[in-house]
Amino acid sequence: MPFNLLVLACISYAAMLFLVAFAVERRAERGEARWLRSPLVYTLSLSIYCTAWTFYGAVGYAARSGLEFATIYLGPTLVFIGWWWVLRKLVRIARQQRVTSIADMISGRYGKSNMLGVVVTVLNVIAVTPYIALQLQSVTLSFGVFAAAGSEGWAVPDTEATALWVAGGLTLFTILFGTRNLDANEQHTGVVTAIAVEAVVKLVALLAVGVFVVWLVADGPADMVARIGASALGHWDLVPSRWAGLTFLSAAAVLTLPRMFQVVVVENSDERFLPTASWAFPLYLMAMSLFVVPIAVMGLEVMPEGANPDLFVLTLPLSQGHGGLAMLAFLGGFSSATSMVIVASIALATMVSNHIVVPLWLSLRPTREVTGDVRRLVLMSRRFSIAGVLGLGYLYYSLSGGASALAAIGLVSFAGVAQMLPAMLGGVFWRGATRIGAMAGVLIGFVVWIYTLFLPSFGPGAIFTAEFLATGPFGLGWLRPQALFGIEGLDPLMHALFWSLAFNIVAFVVGSLVSFPTPVERVQGLAFVDVFDPERAEPQAWVRGLADAEALLVLAQRILGDDAALGFFEMQAQAQGKAGYLPDPVPEFLDALERRLAGSVGAAAAHAMIAELAGRARVTVVDLMRVADETAQIMEYSSRLESQREELTRTARQLREANEKLTQLSVQKDAFLSQISHELRTPMTSIRAFSEMLREGDMPPDMAANSARIINEEAIRLTRLLDDLLDLGVLENHTVRLSLRLASLTELLDRAVRAAAQTRPERDFTVIRDLPSEALFIRTDPDRLAQVCINLIANARKYCDAAWAELRITVRQRGGRVILDFIDNGTGIPKDKQSLIFEKFARLTDQTRAGGAGLGLAICREIMVNLGGSISYLPGQGGAAFRVVLPLQMKKTPEDEAA
């Protein structure tokens, strides 16, 4: 096969994945991707468990050790069939606590301890980086197979360069789709769907090769069984310790590998997918391993002596002259490698950025306040982390020179990540597990793993000399890395697994038994262990009343983005029965906000940020008592009373607020009445005076003309005032006739800006607009909408008190609605006045009496109600900011249709 054809196939395959991921992200943004989040896609995405190591390596493994290869799939099968035990609980906890990675889960369980998160992150990076290198190696090896088979086309670049290109391409893809947003529980719909497509490709490829081998090379299943019996693989040695140990190890790995945790737990968008995955994923694994032994047997039979059994999947079809099938197999292997690398690097980058970069930044920044755009920082740190992780993988690959040591690294990696198992399962099932215990267990297991397995895996002479391996450090025989305490005869992998987990578990249990947990740990432990008990799993760790809602909003905007933060605050405010964007800082709200932020930056960082604004994180006495079982019931009762009291206080305060508002309104109404009498009276007086003068008749003609002009002007002023009042009346009664038609938003805003320029024309005033985003056609009443815009722009011209007054108009489309924001750079509207400005007769300052009777915003509000939209004041934007929301396509109201 010509090499350039191969490269072309790879590139077009990658381009197809790009398109899939891109199209899915687009649909998801428009909320049309419901079917993409189905049990099927979820199950297929789990298939990243089958990497290139299993795609190519399983056949090689089978050729060497018979059926032992199957243990790698048996463990996950048991874990998924037993989903009711562990997976169900992990998924529920992750959804409730907004877990972003396995490090986040462990650190969250043990009192949101970031130190633990750092340790787990480092462990994962060390354990998984070689695994990524292994994928790069398998892709370059498979390139090499095709390159050796034909010499036409381009010359094959050396393997180093191939690996570099592959690593670069994967970095680009992962950054493009893995770090697009920082939202919604760290879920990546586009990537997951692309992974699901790759899952289908690799399954089809392996099954195709299997069918080819059994039915075309051999004569069907019966012949195949006979050939297996006759081959060198007819008998195999079952080593009991390896058979049981590897099954256990793969079961542990499927729970603790960061990439598996990412797809199984973090990307799970619906718990109801689990029952389906519980049988469908084992079925997938079975299908992947069904033809492994036949391919190995036929490969040994057909291929020349000394051929690499790891590549039989490719070389067997090639040697039989089936280039197309080999191509399919190649794409299958390519899929396995790329999907693993993409998800693994996303998972690792999330951990590195949430547990190392962001906390570091939080502690290093000069001021105590949260300044700058945290979102950008987190996204950038994630992008660099992805590049860093892949760079490390490439470095590992090129340093180890693609040596045979890499082949064993898959299982070495499994044993490394399995060190998190005691802390994870212990944390989920045992309330007594503590941070000290978890830290001790993970650290000691990690160290033993490095000493007994990771470093020796480079081979004698690489890091440990052969002499060191044979006699131990300083001649201490009982410390030999592969025979601790003189226990020999065990396979090195089993030896390391046994000792590392034994030390790990003992340290974890003893550490937990002798230490005393902090209050946050105890509350979190309760929330994790009793996650299915809604009464006990909802701890509140925040004291009420210390945080300022507006400061929290500013913080949330910097992390979640403006829209998401405002939407979240509005929803919370509504849940508390308040209008607007600022909910009361009650513990429930702080708790919900913390979890929402944790979905973006991890539990520990979110906790620290809120702690800074809300005062020290404290667990109330009620919570601690709830932890102590014996008095739980009494305290439960009194806490219920407490919460009822709080509820009453809140209601009372809301009533007081409403009362104040009513009183203010009444005062304003009186003021307005006297003002309107005044406004009516002044022109009336002059009209009367001048008309009387005219009636006298003895006046020079130019003076008479002047008097007539004054009378005319005063009459116009009166009419305008009465017009406004009438307009308001009509709008309030919804009897207004709207003339709906399609209108260009750009033209409409142009018109509004021009018209508003007549207000205080002497003033320097900059309007900042984003023309491309305004290119929308909306079906509405353009004259009425323009009236609203003119009013808002004119208000900004009148009242914006900045030296260089600026007004920013932004337009966005969200679903079927258009959002127009008018934000100026003045001091804004004080908080206590924000609720009044849309009321009739309201005017904020008496000194700026720039005409009008304080009806402008009231009219605007009524117009927007009539147009099926709304207008509201946006707090926390730096200046006065108004948000106008209206439907893209306004429907006729029933009255209009009847009319």
Place this chain on the structure above:
Amino acid sequence: MSRRGPIILARRAYRQRRLRDAVRLLPLAGAFLFLLPILWSSPEGNVTATDGIYLFAVWLGLVALAALMARALGAEEELDTPPLSGDVPEGGGG
């Protein structure tokens, strides 16, 4: 079948509990069956073909049982909206 009366309801709740027990026990049965080949491993080596057929038969059987149970469980949960009431005891067990 009649759909009223506490006896019927109790029976359904009882079935539901036992179904969950079965779901919990399935992986243990699977582990036992997967480890069974250890018992007949011999020093001369096992016969790959028969072991393989045994292994894949057990595998397929487990998948089929898991699928049946998942479906039954899904149907139960649709009938019974607060589905997670009966599983408090296993919470601390591990």
